[in-house]
Amino acid sequence: MSNNFKTLKSFPNLFEAELVKELLEENDFTVNILNEYTASNLPGVAGNDFMMIELQVLIEEFEGAQEFIDDIADAYIADRMLTEVGAKLDGHFLLTSGKHSDQYFEKIKIIQDPEKCSAICKALAERFADEDIDIVIGPAYGAIVLGFEVAKYLKKAFAFSQRNDGKMSFRSGFDLEPGMKALIIEDVTTTGGSIFEVIELLKEKQMHCVGVGLLVDRSNGTIDFGVPVEAMLTVDAKSWEADECPLCKQNIPLTKPGRSDK
Ligand SMILES: [Zn+2]
Incomplete structure (x- = not known):
């Protein structure tokens, strides 16, 4: 036919x-x-x-x-997937900073649907298929699942990092050696905070960071990690002080994410 x-x-x-x-x-x-x-x-x-x-x-x-x-296609698929699982919310939100925004990411929703989560991780892994990588690192908690999935598709080792008394460190027990080439995976980032901490941690361990893979880059591609970055979805996060919020002016109801009351 x-x-x-x-x-x-x-x-x-x-x-x-x-x-x-x-x-x-x-x-x-x-x-x-x-x-x-x-x-x-x-x-x-x-x-x-x-x-x-x-x-x-x-x-x-x-x-x-x-x-x-x-x-x-990748950005479109990522956008639709994150929306369908409820991770990417469009509306009118009160952020913890007190500012208002038209978009909110409920990160934990990404891992709630394993099939879609795995599919998006596979697409992210494909971006790094030609890179020389020994190990994939994901900072806890959100990126444990994502990093694991990416490592699975790349057929590489995986380890996760976590904060102990405020300092980023590797969970004990992983086989980590100086000279290892590491790919960092993160779910959603706005300022790159935990990724910069993992890059520092890798330096301490004399490991090399060869790239950063993000599901969502909310900085509109403006963060310089000093290594190649791939993001499935790049967005320009907009937020306003309450008295300057255009959504308030349109009388759109304000939602406080993470709570059932609005
Ligand atoms: Zn508002």
């Missing part, structure tokens, strides 16, 4: 494939999804132990579609 179509990208789950299909269709590409079921019924399509969803586009649109998704 689909001789005029060419596979653009394969996905481990229908969720991601549907998202990219939607995105492409919104931008006037003609898309076809070839799922595991139809694939197994087509002659000449190799079977696979893994469920793989193939997203296809018209052959004449292939190059344009490829360029298009290379640029924005």
Whole structure:
């Protein structure tokens, strides 16, 4: 049925494939999804132990579609996933600083849905597939799961760090040696705080930081870690003093995150 179509990208789950299909269709590409079921019924399509969803586009649109998704698909998928699991909230929020914002990240929600969490970690791991890495480090707690997942996909060791009496340190028992090349993974960062602490910790241990992988960079890419950074989603976090908040002026109800009362 689909001789005029060419596979653009394969996905481990229908969720991601549907998202990219939607995105492409919104931008006037003609898309076809070839799922595991139809694939197994087509002659000449190799079977696979893994469920793989193939997203296809018209052959004449292939190059344009490829360029298009290379640029924005990851960020779009990350945005939609984080929104669907309830980690990225859009609205009108009172931050702990007392300022108001139109966006809030409920970080813990990222790990509440293991399948989506794993999928986004796989995409992040792919960004570092060509790097020379010995170990993946995640600062506790949020990045323990994320770092573990990234390490799993990269087939590297994993360790986590945690604060002891306020100082970032490795959990005892991990095999860590001077000279090891480490990739740091973090969930959401605004100022880079705990990442800078892990970079310092690596220096103390005479290990090398070779990169930083973020699910969400809320600094709009402005933090300089001195190493390559990859973020699945880059946002420009906006916040205002209460008396200057444009959302208050529009009478949009204010939400205090982390509480059921609003
Ligand atoms: Zn406000």
